[in-house]
Amino acid sequence: MTVASGGVPGNLRLIGSEMLVWSDDEPQQQRTPAGGAVLVELLTELVRPGGRAFVAGLHDDAVLSVLEAESMQVTCLLRSYPDAAKAAKAHPGVEVLCGDLTKVDSAEPFDLVLVGGGVERLSSADGPQLSWQERAELVAGLVGVGGTLALVHENLLGIHRLAALTPPRGTRTDADWTPSDGFDATRPASARELAATVAGFGLEPSTTVLAFPHPQRPTALVPLDLAVDPQLKVHLQAVVTTAFDQAFDGQTMLMDPRPLASGAMRAEAGSALASAWLVVATREGQQTLTPRALVSDERTAPWPIRYELMHLDGWNRRVLGPRALVTRNVLVRDPQALDGPVPDGVPLLDHLIALGMHRDVPGLQMALAQFAAWASTRADANGRVSGADVLILPSELLVVDDTFVRWDPSWSTELTVPVEVAVARSLRYFATVLIGAGYSHPWPQLDSVDELTRVLGGLAGYDWGGDDVLRQAVDLQAKLTGAELGLTDAEIAELRVKLTGLDQGITAPGAESVQDLRAAVERLRAELDHEKATNKWNEKLLLGREKALRKAEGRVELLSGTFTARMGKLGLALARRVLDVARRVLRRNGEEQEEA
Amino acid sequence: MHHANVFYGHADVMARYCGIDLDPAPRIQGYLQHGWNIGDGLAPGTPYVAGSPLFVWSEKQRRRSWSLGYRNVVVVGAPWAYLLTMEPEPADLPEREGTIYYPFHGWEGQHVHGDHKRLIRQIREVEDGPVTICLYWNEYRMRRVRRIYEDAGFRIVTHGYRGFWWRHTDRFFLSRQLAELRRHKRVASNRLSSAVFYGALAGCEPAVYGDTMTLQDEDPTFGGVARQRRLWPEMHGAKLDLAAAHQTARDEMGADRILPPEAVRRLFGWTEEQVAFRRSLEIDPAVEAATESPMAGVMA
Missing domain, CATH: 3.40.50 (Rossmann fold)
Incomplete structure (x- = not known):
């Protein structure tokens, strides 16, 4: 890419220190535009129709589109020339400045300044290397009287970093020419410090919003005060856990980010461990944000939906954006079903795990039987369930009083299966989590998921002695996962094979963490040690038996034949014994004489 | 490594700075920036052996090179800056003019x-x-x-x-x-x-x-x-x-980034052993005699 070759678009101004062959949109280099559905949603509250907006750093097209739709006069700053040329072409109405933050001429202030990817990305390799504070101050200086700053700031202690395989101090991407990170003393290290720093620039900060799971592309935005609301806590635990589950599925991590996320929300440590903080601040005025959490369910198309969590006579969910029913293969999703009060209950999976950990087998038996009985009540006369009743994984259900409700009731399926198979899929999933995540449970010696599932099925009142039901359960799981991810038939068949052979070496479904892998190795080692010890013991036993057999065979031989022959053999044996004794006596006497 | 290392006698200046009196100067184990540069530090088209050290003049150049994918980038400063430390301005310098x-x-x-x-x-x-x-x-x-x-x-x-x-x-x-x-x-x-x-x-x-x-x-x-x-x-x-x-x-x-001779020796791979080995190699005088400057007859 060269400046000279393509000609500079009319709405693009090179302000100096522009990076000519650089791009901030290189996912393989861990660089992506800032944005995402929830940030765009939040932005709809901050737009000033007809006003001036400054977008600093590379953002999604959708971000610019939202501002343009409200007739805002948009200026954006990009350090990369290819990114700037692309943005200038895609948004002819936007003034694109290409270069370093320090070269921005701030003569005319803005009504809205957005920095969705942090101030670190506003510096060019050619520009001066300013401290965080100096950069943030330059950005804040662009906010006019009555104007608003929306700044996303990555938390270096965030879950995404704690769980990352590469230590942050060791990242060596092209963007890390001078990593400052925690060594920059001016860089705010907490939500409180961030708000205080922004206030120091003469801006009035509103509530800080916690962002999960990626700092650049959050899928959950939770205002600080909502994060500690006791009524909302359990639900937010699930929201944040799901966000990490979706973001890091299939990736290798240092540790499973999900329990960490869930634990952080439970411990009211969301602020300390959030991936990023978003601060909204106004110069000479107060921007009040609607007290709501914004959640985006990020999956492959057509499934994504986004919704808000608001307090209206109790906590409610309300779907934002498209509400039409969507289907793919056997799966159906009706976003509207999500509208309404947030169900208040304990996640079934957590409940079952806790019972197992406490070795409360009678309690577990009761819970599983209750679950199976509930599933049966949903079945038709032929013992078959259909629609949403097929989807009863313990992770999808909440225990409410004596019954179960769905955490996300928007999902359904076109499949009809025997209730036993739906329950078997559910318990098999539970068994996979118990073994894969290394939970302490009452039957650690069972060396495969299927064996553990059979025991759990037994507690629930089933007998899955043969392979039939479990095979159907695996089929169902493969089919549903295939529909969710949009897999081909061949990929579904491959998945089925993978799901069939699950042993002690598995890790929890989702991200593959080093901790889990180590635990899996420990389990396999214990299994191997046991097998080795068993083998040794068998060897010893076998040898003893062989010796005993040999002795018995000698005796049998001695005692077999005619009477005369037996007497003869006996006589010879006696004579041999006498000779042996005599020899021993003579040898001992000889030795005594020598000693004397 | 690359022949650009010895352009303008850069390698020789650095060798002199390190107290190594060898002609030609010992080979630099890496690429020494040979001119002020606004790209990746190397002249366009320089064949780069992946992972080799890139010795650049300035911190800004180091950042730029890093952003363009180089990792083993070391700021050493320009040989010119080293030359100035070895040949400071004489006190009796005639008055500058024009x-x-x-x-x-x-x-x-x-x-x-x-x-x-x-x-x-x-x-x-x-x-x-x-x-x-x-x-x-x-x-x-x-x-x-x-x-x-x-x-x-x-x-x-x-x-x-x-x-x-x-x-x-x-x-x-x-x-x-x-x-x-x-x-x-x-x-x-x-x-x-x-x-x-x-x-x-x-x-x-x-x-x-x-x-x-x-x-x-x-x-x-x-x-x-x-x-x-x-x-x-x-x-x-x-x-x-x-x-x-x-x-x-x-x-x-990189005039404020000049390294002590010992650091340059280590970075360039000019250890005692290597210099001793280099000294042990004989240079055939016939080869030297055969290389006549194309500037012969041109220089006033």
């Missing part, structure tokens, strides 16, 4: 297109003292080009041949350039280049003005002259803010 002007040069593979006459007019407008024109060796050999400047009444010099493929390396190229620069009060060029920074560091008042000329098939990857103006506005103009210009020159030459 301006040395470096018309933007091409190299053996590229020639410049531009209006020399227009440039001469612009130089005359700005400079009130005597003017020396320093031509690159290939332009110096072009009678037509020399004549244009000679007719304007300018003194014409060249610093010599920078060398190519380890042949005809002029070990004292930079020393000669330094001596020439120290005769002048001002250094100027029509494009910001190593020479302007060298002059600034050697105590001249720098200036960049005049027809920028164009290189034949110039590689526009680096954004061209316009980018230089945006990046270093303080270096452009007939009369500059000298404090700012000199500071930029120090930064770009």
Whole structure:
């Protein structure tokens, strides 16, 4: 890419220190535009129709589109020339400045300044290397009287970093020419410090919003005060856990980010461990944000939906954006079903795990039987369930009083299966989590998921002695996962094979963490040690038996034949014994004489 | 490694700094930036052996190289800066006079297109003292080009041949350039280049003005002259803010990043063992005799 070759678009101004062959949109280099559905949603509250907006750093097209739709006069700053040329072409109405933050001429202030990817990305390799504070101050200086700053700031202690395989101090991407990170003393290290720093620039900060799971592309935005609301806590635990589950599925991590996320929300440590903080601040005025959490369910198309969590006579969910029913293969999703009060209950999976950990087998038996009985009540006369009743994984259900409700009731399926198979899929999933995540449970010696599932099925009142039901359960799981991810038939068949052979070496479904892998190795080692010890013991036993057999065979031989022959053999044996004794006596006497 | 390491006798300057008296200088284990650069630190098209150390002049250059994918990038400063520590300005230096002007040069593979006459007019407008024109060796050999400047009444010099493929390396190229620069009060060029920074560091008042000329098939990857103006506005103009210009020159030459000889030896792979081994190799005098400078008969 060269400046000279393509000609500079009319709405693009090179302000100096522009990076000519650089791009901030290189996912393989861990660089992506800032944005995402929830940030765009939040932005709809901050737009000033007809006003001036400054977008600093590379953002999604959708971000610019939202501002343009409200007739805002948009200026954006990009350090990369290819990114700037692309943005200038895609948004002819936007003034694109290409270069370093320090070269921005701030003569005319803005009504809205957005920095969705942090101030670190506003510096060019050619520009001066300013401290965080100096950069943030330059950005804040662009906010006019009555104007608003929306700044996303990555938390270096965030879950995404704690769980990352590469230590942050060791990242060596092209963007890390001078990593400052925690060594920059001016860089705010907490939500409180961030708000205080922004206030120091003469801006009035509103509530800080916690962002999960990626700092650049959050899928959950939770205002600080909502994060500690006791009524909302359990639900937010699930929201944040799901966000990490979706973001890091299939990736290798240092540790499973999900329990960490869930634990952080439970411990009211969301602020300390959030991936990023978003601060909204106004110069000479107060921007009040609607007290709501914004959640985006990020999956492959057509499934994504986004919704808000608001307090209206109790906590409610309300779907934002498209509400039409969507289907793919056997799966159906009706976003509207999500509208309404947030169900208040304990996640079934957590409940079952806790019972197992406490070795409360009678309690577990009761819970599983209750679950199976509930599933049966949903079945038709032929013992078959259909629609949403097929989807009863313990992770999808909440225990409410004596019954179960769905955490996300928007999902359904076109499949009809025997209730036993739906329950078997559910318990098999539970068994996979118990073994894969290394939970302490009452039957650690069972060396495969299927064996553990059979025991759990037994507690629930089933007998899955043969392979039939479990095979159907695996089929169902493969089919549903295939529909969710949009897999081909061949990929579904491959998945089925993978799901069939699950042993002690598995890790929890989702991200593959080093901790889990180590635990899996420990389990396999214990299994191997046991097998080795068993083998040794068998060897010893076998040898003893062989010796005993040999002795018995000698005796049998001695005692077999005619009477005369037996007497003869006996006589010879006696004579041999006498000779042996005599020899021993003579040898001992000889030795005594020598000693004397 | 790459033959550009010995251009202008850079490797020799560094060897002298390290107290290694060997001709040719020992091989540098890496790539030494050989000219002021606004790209990745290497000249365009330099074949780079992945993972090799890249010894660059300035911190800004290091950041730029890193952002372009290089990791083993080390700031050592320009050999010119080392030369200045070895050859400080003598106290009895005759009074500096006039301006040395470096018309933007091409190299053996590229020639410049531009209006020399227009440039001469612009130089005359700005400079009130005597003017020396320093031509690159290939332009110096072009009678037509020399004549244009000679007719304007300018003194014409060249610093010599920078060398190519380890042949005809002029070990004292930079020393000669330094001596020439120290005769002048001002250094100027029509494009910001190593020479302007060298002059600034050697105590001249720098200036960049005049027809920028164009290189034949110039590689526009680096954004061209316009980018230089945006990046270093303080270096452009007939009369500059000298404090700012000199500071930029120090930064770009890495004059404040000079390493002690022991560090250079370690970084360049010039350990005692290697130098001893290099000394043990005999150089056939016949080979030396066979290499005659193409500048023979050209140098005044």
